[in-house]
Structure formats: C-alpha cells, structure tokens
Amino acid sequence: MTSTPDRPALPALLGGEPAFPAGLPLTRVRVPDRAALLARLGAVLDSGQLTNGPTVAELEEGAAELLDVPHVVAVSNCTAGLMLVLQAAGVGGGRPVVMPGFTFSATAHAAHWAGGAPVFAEAREQDITLDPADAAARLAAADRPAALMATHVYGTPCQTERLQEVADAAGVPLVYDSAHGFGSRRGGVPVGGFGLAEVFSMSPTKVAVAGEGGLVATRDAALARTLRIARDYGNPGDYDTLFPGLNARMSELHAAVGLNWLAGLPGRVAHRGALAAAFGSAVAGLPGLRLALPEPGDVSTFKDLTLILDAEVFGLSAEESARALKAEGIDSRRYFHPPVQRQRAYAHLGQAENLPVTDRLAGSVLTVPMWTQMDAATMRRTADAVVRIQSHADRLGAVLR
Numbered sequence: 001m002t003s004t005p006d007r008p009a010l011p012a013l014l015g016g017e018p019a020f021p022a023g024l025p026l027t028r029v030r031v032p033d034r035a036a037l038l039a040r041l042g043a044v045l046d047s048g049q050l051t052n053g054p055t056v057a058e059l060e061e062g063a064a065e066l067l068d069v070p071h072v073v074a075v076s077n078c079t080a081g082l083m084l085v086l087q088a089a090g091v092g093g094g095r096p097v098v099m100p101g102f103t104f105s106a107t108a109h110a111a112h113w114a115g116g117a118p119v120f121a122e123a124r125e126q127d128i129t130l131d132p133a134d135a136a137a138r139l140a141a142a143d144r145p146a147a148l149m150a151t152h153v154y155g156t157p158c159q160t161e162r163l164q165e166v167a168d169a170a171g172v173p174l175v176y177d178s179a180h181g182f183g184s185r186r187g188g189v190p191v192g193g194f195g196l197a198e199v200f201s202m203s204p205t206k207v208a209v210a211g212e213g214g215l216v217a218t219r220d221a222a223l224a225r226t227l228r229i230a231r232d233y234g235n236p237g238d239y240d241t242l243f244p245g246l247n248a249r250m251s252e253l254h255a256a257v258g259l260n261w262l263a264g265l266p267g268r269v270a271h272r273g274a275l276a277a278a279f280g281s282a283v284a285g286l287p288g289l290r291l292a293l294p295e296p297g298d299v300s301t302f303k304d305l306t307l308i309l310d311a312e313v314f315g316l317s318a319e320e321s322a323r324a325l326k327a328e329g330i331d332s333r334r335y336f337h338p339p340v341q342r343q344r345a346y347a348h349l350g351q352a353e354n355l356p357v358t359d360r361l362a363g364s365v366l367t368v369p370m371w372t373q374m375d376a377a378t379m380r381r382t383a384d385a386v387v388r389i390q391s392h393a394d395r396l397g398a399v400l401r
C-alpha cells in the first residue's frame with residue numbers, strides 16, 4: 001500500500017489495510033491508581049457502612065475544592081441530580097422549562113420527571129451549545145416559564161454570562177446539565193459555580209468516573225441542604241418526609257471509585273486537550289470538517305471529540321463517514337442525533353420542526369474515539385484514517401450510497 005502526500009493510501013472500504021484491525025472503541029475506562037482504589041474499597045468494606053458514610057463526604061469535599069464551590073452533594077447519577085435540583089427550584093405543574101434540543105435526552109427527561117414541560121431552543125453554530133438569544137426568545141414566548149437549562153456539550157463551556165442575563169431577565173433559575181464538564185473552565189473559572197446549580201455525571205463515559213454517580217455543585221447553602229434531604233426520600237432524619245424525594249444516594253463503594261479520579265484530574269484534562277489539538281492539526285485544512293471546540297481562553301474536558309461535517313464539501317455525510325470509519329475498525333457515535341426535540345419521547349410536544357440550526361448540526365456531528373490514557377500515536381492514526389477517507393470521498397460515496 002503506497003501513499004503520496006496529496007493522495008493518502010486507500011481506505012479499508014476500498015481495499016486498504018484497516019487503521020485498527022483489532023478495533024478501536026469509542027472509549028476505554030482505566031481506573032487510575034488501582035492500588036489506592038483497592039485500599040479505599042477495602043476500608044469501606046471493613047467499615048461495614050456501605051451508604052451514608054464518610055467516603056461520600058470525602059468525595060463531596062474533594063470535588064468542592066476542585067470546582068471552587070462551597071457545596072457539592074453527591075447523588076446516584078446526573079439525571080436524578082437534575083430532577084432534584086429542578087424540583088427544589090420550583091419546576092412542576094407542567095410549566096415550561098427552556099433547554100437545548102442539542103443535548104442528551106436526560107436533560108429533558110429530568111425536567112419531565114420534575115413535572116416541567118420541555119421547550120427546546122436552538123444551538124449556537126460555533127460550538128453547538130445553547131444559543132442565548134434563542135433561549136431568551138423562547139422564554140419570552142413561554143407561559144410562566146419555570147427554569148432555563150443549558151448543557152456544556154462535550155465539555156465546551158456555555159456562554160455562561162449571557163445565559164445568566166437571559167435567565168435573570170426572565171426571572172427564572174438557570175440550571176446546568178454539566179454531565180460532561182467536570183474539569184472544564186470558562187475563562188479560567190471552573191465550570192461548577194455557574195447558575196443556581198451544576199450537575200455532573202460520573203458514569204463510565206465521563207472524565208471522572210464512579211461507575212454510576214452524579215455531583216451537584218452549588219453556591220446556594222439552602223439548596224444544598226434541601227438536596228441532602230431530597231436524595232434521601234425527602235427524609236430530614238425523622239422519617240417524617242418533607243416532600244416526595246428520591247432514593248438518589250451515592251453508595252460508599254461508588255464514592256470510593258469516584259474519589260480515585262480527583263487527584264490528577266487537571267493533568268488528565270490537559271492531556272485530553274493535547275490529544276484534541278493533535279487531532280485538529282492532523283485534519284486541519286480538510287474541506288468540510290471542523291471540530292466542536294471551546295472558545296479561546298476556555299478549557300473543555302473533551303468528554304467527546306466531535307467532528308462537524310459539511311457533507312456537501314466533505315464529500316460524505318456523518319452517517320457515511322461512520323460506516324467508512326467502522327471499516328477502519330474505528331468506533332464512532334452521532335452525539336447527539338437525533339436531537340431531543342425529534343425523539344419519539346417528545347413527539348407529543350409538537351416541537352420537532354422548530355429548530356433548523358439544531359437539525360442541521362445534529363445531522364453533521366460524528367464523535368470519534370478518545371479516552372484519557374489514549375496515546376498520541378492512536379489519536380494520530382485515527383486522524384490519518386479520517387484524512388484517508390476524505391481524500392477518497394468520491395469513490396467511497398459510490399460504494400456507500
């Protein structure tokens with residue numbers, strides 16, 4: 001197989017050697033410092049206390065320090081954390097909650113379970129985070145809106161200043177779905193302290209992992225107190241429940257796993273940024289391809305490394321590119337396609353046609369493999385496969401269509 005500088009070797013679908021014959025998964029979780037983790041787990045088991053114990057408290061304190069916020073409340077997962085924050089913020093009674101259509105379904109599900117009605121708003125062309133101007137318009141048009149939600153998509157920090165102005169002008173609380181954002185920074189400030197609360201996920205595809213888990217970060221002491229009761233059925237301690245809460249506690253075992261990721265987190269985020277930058281350099285100049293990137297001065301966790309493809313110019317759609325990558329052994333996902341306003345769960349809301357920018361962007365995204373311990377050579381090889389595919393897009397198109 002030979003290649004020339006202007007015409008790289010053949011892609012696998014056209015008879016070339018696959019980039020990863022053994023396959024390259026989208027993500028690979030490798031727990032840092034296994035010995036420390038086993039010691040922590042052993043201590044939990046020895047204590048005989050598997051829930052409501054000191055390990056959760058230690059995780060909360062460590063996360064609060066990293067996020068530079070006064071309060072962190074650990075929960076069983078991000079979805080439950082969002083539900084409880086929205087409940088505490090007064091969402092309910094079918095009142096509108098404005099949120100991006102370009103997000104994971106759990107953002108909308110949380111609002112639904114809290115008793116709100118999702119109203120979907122547009123994404124920004126640049127980085128696919130919530131468009132503040134469109135959110136403002138949807139809030140203005142809504143009947144007694146209850147809250148504004150925004151997602152730091154892939155870890156890209158939202159327009160936090162503008163969104164706060166929009167929420168303040170509408171008189172609603174701003175709640176961040178920060179599932180992807182543990183370690184992101186907006187202009188040097190850690191994501192975690194914006195809005196009324198930010199809710200992180202510690203599920204296995206994330207940058208800090210508890211197995212399953214979530215963290216609510218807030219500057220509001222009263223909210224933090226309410227959430228500690230809410231995650232325990234609404235029980236303030238005497239079993240005379242104050243409101244219908246959930247069992248959304250994080251177990252001591254999950255907290256032990258989660259704690260293990262806190263030390264060294266900034267370094268791991270920096271490594272992911274360097275991998276993304278290396279990928280970006282290798283694909284720079286390819287027609288019809290750009291990356292979902294944070295604004296200059298911001299830091300993304302790159303929970304996902306996502307390509308935004310202009311199919312006309314790139315020569316292949318996101319879906320076709322995914323199939324071509326599959327032949328190279330490279331796993332990919334179309335995060336987030338379909339966008340939430342188009343998912344069957346929300347068809348009854350009649351908002352499927354409302355978001356043309358989101359539709360176009362959701363049709364253009366393709367997330368490629370990236371994990372914290374990935375080495376530069378693997379990233380480079382992935383980028384080279386993308387280059388190879390684009391260079392032969394014309395012939396690949398004929399095979400794929």
Ligand SMILES: Cc1ncc(COP(=O)(O)O)c(C=O)c1O
Nearest residue numbers: 077078079104106177179201203
């Ligand atoms: C944007 C977003 N929000 C919420 C969630 C749900 O997180 P969890 O699985 O911790 O409930 C996810 C999960 O991937 C997500 O991507």
